[in-house]
Amino acid sequence: MSRRGVLDAVVVGAGVVGTAAALGLARQGLQVALVEGREPSSWRHDVPDLRVFAVAPDNIALLERLGVWEAILSARAQPYRNMRVWDAAGGGELVFDADRLGRRELGWIVENGLLIDRLWKAALGAGVELHCPDKLIAREVSEDGRSEVLTLASGERLRARLVVAADGADSPLRQMAGIDAPRHEYGQRGLVGFIRHSRSHQSTCWQRFLPGGPLAFLPFADADDGSPRSSIVWSLPDKDAERLLAVDDDAFLAELARAFDGPLGELTGVSRRAAFPLRRQLAATQLSGRMVLVGDAAHAVHPLAGQGVNLGLRDINALLATLSQSGPRDGARRDDDVGASHRLKRWNRQRRSDAAVSAYAFEAINRVFSNDAVVPTLMRGHLLGLAGRTPSMTRALWRHAAGL
Ligand SMILES: Cc1cc2nc3c(=O)[nH]c(=O)nc-3n(C[C@H](O)[C@H](O)[C@H](O)COP(=O)(O)OP(=O)(O)OC[C@H]3O[C@@H](n4cnc5c(N)ncnc54)[C@H](O)[C@@H]3O)c2cc1C
Known part of the structure; x- marks a missing residue:
């Protein structure tokens, strides 16, 4: 079956990044279709999504502009006002404090499922044409070179x-375009789950570096029984992650308490747990003809700085800014070509460079900190302490993470 007319944009993949792209493009008055292989399960307040993100201020501003932030905030979002980073081998501590940085909060902890749910509803309301469940199976350039033709499994x-290729780390579109994306496996997994504890989380993200990888506690809304609760991301060697997924809750909590050794009091309960593989993967380019790669399709980074989804949303923020520079849209008939590659070249250079800097910086930090050799062990507490005692350095690190 062939569709009449030419759309302005087709977004493939309705994760957080793809759905934000479809919504943003539709809000610019473009005709947009969104293709997703899997029907998302609707978000439920009583079953928090294990996958949570620390969303940075620039991306909160994007969600506000897209008109979804209020709906997310009224459902569930936890502000964090402090971040404390320290090393298990001792030394100083790096502290980011909203008051000292002149902010109400440093960012918000939000569930993946809630973000998708609210973005998805807003996208449908903004007129995005949804093809779900359906799958992209082939891509070709039209004979006149002025459009792309995408074939879906349904025959459409x-x-x-x-x-817009937002089809995740294994991106079929990236592979069809022959774009190289070398993958480096860290041999670590990110173990995630919710932990109840006896003391308040103080709206603070806590991160302790251990020889096997960093352990982060991210503040979350209180549990139904009123206990303070945090979400953890524990980066661990593969075999330790497998073992800790398999042990019973009491054994898990005992090991977690030893590893964290932090100020949250007794760890009193744990939810279901899951783990995801940690890797660095960078596509050689984020632009191929009329196609842009965004989100995990373009880059996967270590989660230690909580930048994975933030980088993906920054791809969209920059794309929307690039396209809006081409003049106001009337939503009806436009002759300008949104996919013309000369428009997108600068976007590609900037986004590729931001992703590469982030990926290699996080990797260097992970190498120095997930290590029990003598020299790095002696260095790192000292480095954290030095950064923590130098306000200009703290501010510069914070501004980079916050996308400001
Ligand atoms: C299990 C797991 C847990 C994670 N936990 C965390 C965490 O706690 N904190 C954190 O910061 N990051 C976490 N991450 C990483 C984070 O989820 C990603 O960085 C982020 O979700 C990327 O979003 P995305 O929209 O680019 O891609 P994705 O969320 O991967 O979305 C891609 C979408 O494309 C669809 N798709 C793929 N192929 C096709 C096709 N041919 N046709 C149609 N649709 C297609 C898929 O069904 C999917 O919905 C986790 C990742 C995983 C896998």
Whole structure:
């Protein structure tokens, strides 16, 4: 079946990044289709999504502009006002404090499922044409070179000026385009779950570096029984992650308490746990003809700085800014070509460079800190302490993480 007319954009993949892209493009008056292989399960207040993100201020501003932040905030979002980072081998501590940085909060902890749910509803309300469940299976350039033709598993063929590949780390679109994306496996997994504890989390993100990898506690809304609760991301060697997924809750909590050794009091309960593989993967380019790669399709980074989804949303923020520079849209008939590659080249250079700097910086930090050799062990507490005692350095680190 062939679709009539040419769409402005087709977004493939309705994770957080793809759905934000479809919504943002539709809000600019473009005709947009969104293709997703899996029907998302609706978000439920009583079953928090294990995958949570620390969303940085620039991306909260994006969600505000997209008109979804209020709906997310009224459902559940936890502000964090402090971050404390220290090393298990001792030394100083790096502290980010909202008051000292002149902010109400440093960012917000939000569930993946809630973000997708509210973005998805807003996208449908903004007129995005949804193809779900359906899968992209082939991509070709039209004969006149002015559009791309995407074939879906249902037999539908979509033509568009711009294709946004938001189809995740194994991106079929990236592979079809032959874009190289070397992958480096860290041999670590991110173990996630919710932990109840006896003392308040004080709206603070806590991160302790251990020889096996960093352990982070991110503040979350109180549990139904009123206990303070945090979400953890524990980066561990593969075999330790497997073992800790398999042990019973009491054994898990005992090991977690030893590893954290932090100020949250007794660890009193744990939810279901899951783990995801940690890798660095950078696509050689984020632009191929009329197609842009965004989110995990373009880059996967170590979660130690909580930047994974933030980098993906920054791809969208920059894309929307680039396209809006081409003039106001009337939403009806436009002759300008949103997918023309000359428009997107600068976007590609900037986004590729931001992703590469982040990926290699996090990797260097992970190498120095997930290590029990003598020299790095002696260095790192000292480095954290030095950064923590130098306000200009703290401020510069914070501004980079916050996307300001
Ligand atoms: C289990 C797990 C837990 C994680 N936990 C954390 C965490 O705690 N903190 C953190 O910061 N990061 C976490 N991450 C990483 C984070 O989830 C990603 O950085 C972020 O979700 C990337 O979003 P995305 O929209 O780019 O891609 P994705 O969320 O991967 O979305 C890609 C979408 O594309 C769809 N798709 C793929 N192929 C096709 C096709 N051919 N046709 C149609 N649709 C297609 C998929 O169904 C999927 O919905 C986790 C990752 C995983 C896998």
